[in-house]
Amino acid sequence: MIKAEQKPIEEILEYLAPHDHILLSGCGACVTVCHAGGEKEVALLASALRMARQSAGRPLEILEVTPARQCEPEFAQELTDTIGRVQAVLSLSCGVGVQTLTRHFPVTPIYPGVNTAFLGETVEHGLWAERCQACGNCILEKTAGVCPIARCAKQLLNGPCGGSSNGKCEIKRETDCAWQLIYDRSKSLGQLHRLTEIIPAKQWGTQSRDSGPRSIAREDLKV
């Protein structure tokens, strides 16, 4: 899922400075799971912002809402009446949700309240780690289910670099070397022979973000 973390309150207060009445909108999907923008985080940030502005002598009125998924047009449209009653929206959803509101509400400023960080996994409670870079052409079947694009600092496709030492990466010593993980898992699966297959260079220019924003169209689903 998408992982995010809340922006510093000081930064948020700066861009809310011109406003006295806002909507603070969370999202019930990914950012709820990573405790960055769910219902609880909305209530907590709203309380902090109200106290900050009260202390500064300029009270801030905040409506709170947490749609199930802010990145879906149906849920965004449900906010129409509420957004009509405020001067601006502070969104705790990922960058996608912010832009969904931007598309639907052209005359209302929509501010981001979190920094969208990566596509990742919950390793343990309170710890999330990057696992996918949405490169557009998954090769996990060739790498024993461990992604060298997301988890190798150099995105190497055919084995580790010379900096892999004792199973750790030379870029970040606390990080596991992705290719060590790939080797170990291939061995435990009895598939070491697969590592002799050469993985061709990725077509970054045509399959990834390098050629501009991507989209997926399913004609069978369009109404």
Next chain:
Amino acid sequence: MSSFDPKIVAFCCEQSGVPAAEMAKHLNLSLPERLELVPVPCSGRIETLHLLKALEGGADGVVVFACHEENCRYLKGNVRLKGRVEYARRILAKIGLQQERLEIFRLATNSGVKFAEFLAQKADQLGQLGPNPGKKE
């Protein structure tokens, strides 16, 4: 002593803070005038939001009376509380409120005297700080 009489919200764990408060009352110990006791089944029940809401809703200071570490009936409730109070204190610092407005005090069931003494010190400290500027008018 300050002339300002602060409002204190005290969350009390039922395994330690509540019996300590009852002992303090039983011993007729002096307690701050504007004290609101909030019993909770375990200090781990207290969310960061509860701490901020108490301050936003009118408290000048918030205290949590919790069990000593490694002495939680529910194993890790008071450890969870510690993380939440630290997080709330960092938020207070960022929004310009004094961190002294929020504190944990660890005690046992028979700590009625400590309970009253700590609250007296806290009331004095909050009196020096003055009213919480972030609370609703």
